[in-house]
Structure formats: structure tokens, C-alpha cells
Amino acid sequence: MQFQVMNSPFKQEQADLLNQVLPSMTENQKIWLSGYLANSQVSSTTATADPVIENVLQTEASTQAGVQNATREVTILFGSHTGNCEALAGEISEKLKQQDYKVTLSVMDDFKPKAIKKVQDLLILTSTHGDGDPPDNAMAFYDFIHSKRAPALDDLRYSVLSLGDSSYEFFCQTGKEFDERLEELGGKRIYPRIDCDLDFEEPAEEWFDGVLATLNNAKQVSVEGRNDVQQDQTDKVMNKPMYSRTNPxxxxxxxxxxxxxxxxxxxxxxxxxxxxxxxxxxxxxxxxxxxxxNDPSLVAKLIEEMEWNPEEHVPVNKQGELRPLRDALTSIFDITGLTKPLLEKAAQLTANKELNKLIISEQQEELKAYLYGRDLIDLVQDFGPWNVTAEEFTGILRKIxxxxxxxxxxxxxxxxxxxxxxxxxxxxxxxxxxxxxxxxxxxxxxxxxxxxxxxxxHNSNFKLPENPDTPVIMIGAGTGIAPYRAFLEEREETGAGGEAWLFFGDQHFVTDFLYQVEWQKWLSEGVLTRMDVAFSRDTSEKVYVQHRMREKSHDLYQWLQAGAVIYVCGDEKYMAKDVEAVLLTILQQEGNMNKEEAETYLTELRKQKRYQRDVY
Structure with missing residues (x-):
């Protein structure tokens, strides 16, 4: 296809150069050049350009780009405990689809691990649970990837977004381990891993922009603007405001x-x-x-300690929005949680060398002990003097x-x-x-x-069974009873026919039997089939829900054999671990299993979504 000078703004020597270059260009080069010219707004000054140029640099390039993007498949796998990674994965999936990518979105437990060999572009979003453990719905995939059965992944491109809480010792540990292991197996990073603290929205957006720029293999396309326009149009059509985490x-x-x-x-x-x-x-x-x-009295105390002006305006976000200091410390910035990263930043703002000694001390237990139960007021009182402005200090704080x-x-x-x-x-x-x-x-x-x-x-990891006739076993202590109240209200409203068994524990029967009247009503009406309670401070020996489970081990096993779904809600460190230990014991005793067989049985229940936990 030859470019002609006639009726075009190009000189003959320019046309000769174009005729030399265009035939030798690859499709990717044409796509890149088309995007470059578009982003440079060259099109507005070349409206009279020859149709051949337009055809080569615009029509052909955009068509090929559409074909290329449509045939490229991006696999998004998420591991989520509270639902943040799941929600982010869904948003990212939609954005990629709007860019004409083919997307496979899956929770890790539903993804066949061996299929990882066929994946070319992989995005992993994961939280970290407990003491550096993967979320329940990521455990099977995590174990496979870290096992000897994991294949070489030389053709894989990947990137990891890790969510966590910097107040924990093993901050974003699961994401770090996925990132390192995929590299060990031969994978190449699309974009470096980003570890997000509790205020994850901005770093997550930065990560996705970086991933998308690499996937597009060109100057980054701003998807956010288009999405905002589309969302705005949708909102106007629906005439309904859209409320979310970013717009509560x-x-x-x-x-x-x-x-x-x-x-x-x-x-x-x-x-x-x-x-x-x-x-x-x-x-x-x-x-x-x-x-x-934050408690206004704590805010006032902090301002007093630092001798700041409460009406001084400080920036509260990257856009430079200004708020009075008192308002910012009340509703924007976290002043109650201390973390090692915060102490490291604070150490740069004080002449007190003791803070640095605490941070770099080989006795990490000393640092942990200091962080536990203290807040920002303790920090400023313990490590002054602070010759620092309010703006400088709030600049190191994370959002509430x-x-x-x-x-x-x-x-x-x-x-x-x-x-x-x-x-x-x-x-x-x-x-x-x-x-x-x-x-x-x-x-x-x-x-x-x-x-x-x-x-x-939303939390897809803690849901009633689709079949309303499926029996359910609900185990909770203290405020862990909350979701079961929702479960039974729903089952009563929908007329679910499956049996329901509740285990509940707290300190005292007389003062701590939460929602007692409602449970008794549901028992009398048959919405709740059975209820076993444990009030630990009413007896000489403390009795907890796991003790009641052990007493009912035969019936519990029979319910499981009948297809029951078992739920656990409450304290993760003690209650949930004790409940799981008793479940394993019941499986061994009542099912004549050894320890390994019981663990495998429980793992299968988890995979089948018949063992679900909402623990904290």
C-alpha cells in the first residue's frame, strides 16, 4: 500500500520516508504509533491527511488493537477474608473488560491449580490472615504453589496486590510469599508488588494503573476517567446515588x-x-x-501536647484538600494505632534518639510490647521534644x-x-x-x-446454602452470634426447611445471653431446631462452646454426614482454633479417622463451602 502526496500536507521526501517505514512496521509498532499520535492530538491538525495514512495508522491499528486485546486473557485470582480483595478483584475485572480484555475471575479455592500452566497474564489479590497465614479460601492454591508439584512458569507474567494491616508483625505476608514463589517458578512481573495498609484504595489504584499500562504495551490509557463518565451516566439514568466504601x-x-x-x-x-x-x-x-x-477528648489532648493551633488548616489527601486540624484529627487521621512503620517515620521528626534505639533494637519483643495498647499521645509524650508543624506530623499518619x-x-x-x-x-x-x-x-x-x-x-465466604433444605450448624461466642440472627431471620422469612443447630457461648446466663427471647421464639416455632449454650463463668470449671460440641460429638458427626454446613464466628486466636481442634477430634473419634484423614475431610468441607468461618 503506497502513500501518495496528492491532496496531502506532506512533501515528496516525507512521503518517500513514510513509504519506506510503513511496510516494515510490525502491527504492535503501528498500534503504538497510532496511540502516540492520538495522545499527542495530532489528529486535529491532520484532518486533511491522505486516507491511506488514516487507514494504516487509525483504522488498521485500532482494529488490530481490538483483536489483540480481545484475544489476550487476564486471569485474576483472589484470596479474601473480609471481602476487600474480592471487591477489588471484581472492580478490576470490569475495568479490564471495558478495555476489551478477556478476563477469568476466580476465588483461589475454585481455581484448578494445575491450570496455572496455561495462564499467561496473572493478577493475584490477597489478604493475610492471623499470624501470616493465607485466607481460608486461598489455602489450597497456596499449598499447591508452594509444593513440589508446582510447575515451571517460564511463560507466566504476573503481579501481586497484597492487603494487610501494618500493626501486625507479618504484614502482607501471604502476598509477599506468592510474589517470591511465582518468581522462583520462572514468572516475570508485569508490575512490582504493592503492599497496602488498611487505607488501601489509593495504592490499589496505583497498582492497577501500572499493571494496565504494561498490559497495553503503550502509553498508559486513563481508564478511570472513562469509568467515572460511564458511572455518572448510569447514575443519572437510574436517578439513584451510588453509595460505597469511597462514598459512604x-x-x-x-x-x-x-x-x-x-x-x-x-x-x-x-x-x-x-x-x-x-x-x-x-x-x-x-x-x-x-x-x-476519634474521641474528641483524645484529639484535644494531642493538640495540647504538641502546642498546635486547632484551627490551623492541614492537607488531608493527595489532592491537597484542607481541613481544620481539629476536624482532621477527629474524622480523617488514625491517632490510636501505633505501628512500626509509623514509628520509623516519627523518628525522623524528633531529636530524641531513644525512639531509633527502640526501632532498631534486636529485642523485637521490646518493640512489640511498646506498640501494644499505646496510642499517639503516648508516643509524643515518650519521645519528645517535637519541633514539628502540624502539617508535617499529620503527613506521616494513615487514615482512620x-x-x-x-x-x-x-x-x-x-x-x-x-x-x-x-x-x-x-x-x-x-x-x-x-x-x-x-x-x-x-x-x-x-x-x-x-x-x-x-x-x-459483601462476604461470599460466609453464606447460607443455596438449597434451603440443607441443615446448618452455627457456632459462635459473644458478638459472634450476630450473623446467626441474620441467618434465622432470613430462613424464617423464606420458609427454609433445613434443620438449624446453634452453639452459643458467653460469660453468664443471666446477664450475657444475647437475644435470648428471639432464640427461644425460633426454637418454639421450629425455625431453630436445636440450641446448646455454654456460660463459662457460671460453673466452677469454665465451659466453652467447644466443650458442648464434644458432648454432642455423635450427633454433630451425623449432621455432617447428612450434608450439614458448619459455620464458625468469633475470636480467631482462641475460640476458632479451639473449635477446629474439637472438630478434628470428633472426626477422628466418630468417623474412625486418623489425624491426617480428619484434616483432609475438613479441607474438603472447606472446598465444598461446607465449613465457613467469619473470624477476627
Whole structure:
């Protein structure tokens, strides 16, 4: 195809050069050049260019780009405990599809591990659970990749986004291990791994932009702008505001009750929130996120210690938005959690060398001990003087992370409402009384008529069985009872026929039997088939839910053999581990299995989504 000078703005020597270069260009080069010219806005100055040039550099390039992108498949695998990685993976999948990529999206447990050999472009999004462990729904894939059965992956391109909490010792450990292992197997990085703290939105967006730029093999295409326009158009068509983690809904508090009786050692609040007009949907097993505010008295104390002006304006985001310091410390910045990364940044702002000694000390247990139970006020009091401006200091702080609470109600049973069960955290540490940021706000500073910024956090890993006739076994302690209230409200509303067995534990029968009247009503109506309770402080020897499970081991095993789904909700470090240990014992005793066979049985239950945990 020869370029002609006639009716074009090009000189003969330019046409000769074009005729030499164009035939020798690869399709990728033509695509790149087309994108370069488009981004340089050359098209507006070459409107009279010869049709041949337009055909070669625009029509052909865009067609080939569409074919190339349409045939390139990107595999997205996620491991998620609370649902953040799952939600991000879904968003990224949609963005790639809008760029004409073919996308395979899967939770790791549903992905056939051996199929990894056929994957060319792989994106992994994973959280880290417990003491550096992979999430439950990533364990099988994690074990395979780290085993000797894992194949060479010389043709694989990959990138890892890791979510975590820097206050934990093994911050983003699972993501780091996936990243290193895929490299060991021969994979090449599309884009470097990014480890995200609790405020993960901006680094996650940076990671995706970098991944997309490499996948496009050209100057980065700004997808975000187009998506915002498309979303805006959709919103206008639907005439409905879209509320999410980045745009929370202000939910009015309808009820705020203390569930515990007089004399209890605990204070568990039952909150009912109004969602009318929010257009939010959720299912039993999902969570509600709340963006809390810091205690105003702590904010005032910090400002006083640092001798700052509370009305001074400081930037609160990368866009440079300014807020008064008091407001920023109340509703934007985390002032209650200390982490090693924060201490490392703070050490650059003080002349006190003791902070550096603490950070670099070989005795890491000393650092852990200092971080536990202390907040920003402790830090500034212990390691002054601080000759630093408010803007410099707030610049090292992370945002207040939202708190997630298992939803304790069914949307079918309570339209336009959401109910929560929140345990108020109070304790003494290092000479001061302390309260939980969100639980303290809900218990002490939130009244009916007030509003809380909320969003829905979907959790596909903790769901009622699709078949309503499937029996369910629900195990929870304390506020771990919350999702089971939602389960039974839903089953009552839908007329589910499967049997339901609840194990519940707390300290005292008289003061701590949460939602007692409701369980008794459901028992009498047959919505709840069986209930076993354990109140640890009512007997000379402490009795917990795992002890009740052991007492009912024969029946429990029979339910499992009949296809029951078993749920565990509560404390991960103690309660959930003890429950799992008892489950393994029951399988060995009642099923005549050895330890390895019992572990395999439980693993299969997990894969079949018949063993689901919501632990924290």
C-alpha cells in the first residue's frame, strides 16, 4: 500500500520516508504509533491527511488493537477474608473488560491449580490472615504453589496486590510469599508488588494503573476517567446515588440498646440503622463498614501536647484538600494505632534518639510490647521534644480505617434497615483508660437521631446454602452470634426447611445471653431446631462452646454426614482454633479417622463451602 502526496500536507521526501517505514512496521509498532499520535492530538491538525495514512495508522491499528486485546486473557485470582480483595478483584475485572480484555475471575479455592500452566497474564489479590497465614479460601492454591508439584512458569507474567494491616508483625505476608514463589517458578512481573495498609484504595489504584499500562504495551490509557463518565451516566439514568466504601451513606441511628443485664462485665450494643434511600443491598453473612471518629477528648489532648493551633488548616489527601486540624484529627487521621512503620517515620521528626534505639533494637519483643495498647499521645509524650508543624506530623499518619461488623439482620425481614451487634471495648493500659475507636463511639457518643457513615462489605465466604433444605450448624461466642440472627431471620422469612443447630457461648446466663427471647421464639416455632449454650463463668470449671460440641460429638458427626454446613464466628486466636481442634477430634473419634484423614475431610468441607468461618 503506497502513500501518495496528492491532496496531502506532506512533501515528496516525507512521503518517500513514510513509504519506506510503513511496510516494515510490525502491527504492535503501528498500534503504538497510532496511540502516540492520538495522545499527542495530532489528529486535529491532520484532518486533511491522505486516507491511506488514516487507514494504516487509525483504522488498521485500532482494529488490530481490538483483536489483540480481545484475544489476550487476564486471569485474576483472589484470596479474601473480609471481602476487600474480592471487591477489588471484581472492580478490576470490569475495568479490564471495558478495555476489551478477556478476563477469568476466580476465588483461589475454585481455581484448578494445575491450570496455572496455561495462564499467561496473572493478577493475584490477597489478604493475610492471623499470624501470616493465607485466607481460608486461598489455602489450597497456596499449598499447591508452594509444593513440589508446582510447575515451571517460564511463560507466566504476573503481579501481586497484597492487603494487610501494618500493626501486625507479618504484614502482607501471604502476598509477599506468592510474589517470591511465582518468581522462583520462572514468572516475570508485569508490575512490582504493592503492599497496602488498611487505607488501601489509593495504592490499589496505583497498582492497577501500572499493571494496565504494561498490559497495553503503550502509553498508559486513563481508564478511570472513562469509568467515572460511564458511572455518572448510569447514575443519572437510574436517578439513584451510588453509595460505597469511597462514598459512604449517612445512616441514621434508630435504636441503640445495651443487650447485657445489670452487673455484666460486658457491654454489647444492639444498633438499628435506617438505610432508606441508600439503595444498598446485602445478604446474611455480609458486613457493614463504619467510618468512626476519634474521641474528641483524645484529639484535644494531642493538640495540647504538641502546642498546635486547632484551627490551623492541614492537607488531608493527595489532592491537597484542607481541613481544620481539629476536624482532621477527629474524622480523617488514625491517632490510636501505633505501628512500626509509623514509628520509623516519627523518628525522623524528633531529636530524641531513644525512639531509633527502640526501632532498631534486636529485642523485637521490646518493640512489640511498646506498640501494644499505646496510642499517639503516648508516643509524643515518650519521645519528645517535637519541633514539628502540624502539617508535617499529620503527613506521616494513615487514615482512620473503617471497622467491619457482621450484619445481624435480614434485609428481607427488615427492609431499609440494618442491625449490628457491637461489643464495647474498654481497658486500662499504661496508666490510662482506653476505649475502642468505633465501639466507644457507638456506646458513648451515638444516640438515636445521630448518623454514621456506612457501606456494605459483601462476604461470599460466609453464606447460607443455596438449597434451603440443607441443615446448618452455627457456632459462635459473644458478638459472634450476630450473623446467626441474620441467618434465622432470613430462613424464617423464606420458609427454609433445613434443620438449624446453634452453639452459643458467653460469660453468664443471666446477664450475657444475647437475644435470648428471639432464640427461644425460633426454637418454639421450629425455625431453630436445636440450641446448646455454654456460660463459662457460671460453673466452677469454665465451659466453652467447644466443650458442648464434644458432648454432642455423635450427633454433630451425623449432621455432617447428612450434608450439614458448619459455620464458625468469633475470636480467631482462641475460640476458632479451639473449635477446629474439637472438630478434628470428633472426626477422628466418630468417623474412625486418623489425624491426617480428619484434616483432609475438613479441607474438603472447606472446598465444598461446607465449613465457613467469619473470624477476627
Amino acid at each position: 451513606f449517612k445512616a441514621e441511628i434508630l435504636e441503640n440498646l445495651n443487650l447485657n443485664g445489670r452487673g455484666s462485665n460486658k457491654e454489647n450494643r444492639h444498633l438499628e440503622l435506617d438505610l432508606e434511600g441508600a439503595n444498598l443491598e446485602f445478604e446474611p453473612g455480609d458486613s457493614l463498614g463504619i467510618f468512626p471518629e 480505617p473503617p471497622r467491619l461488623y457482621s450484619i445481624a439482620s435480614s434485609l428481607k425481614a427488615n427492609p431499609d434497615e440494618v442491625h449490628l451487634t457491637i461489643g464495647a471495648l474498654r481497658y486500662d493500659a499504661h496508666g490510662r483508660k482506653r476505649t475502642g475507636v468505633c465501639s466507644g463511639q457507638c456506646a458513648e457518643r451515638s444516640q438515636p437521631g445521630d448518623a454514621l457513615p456506612v457501606f456494605i462489605q
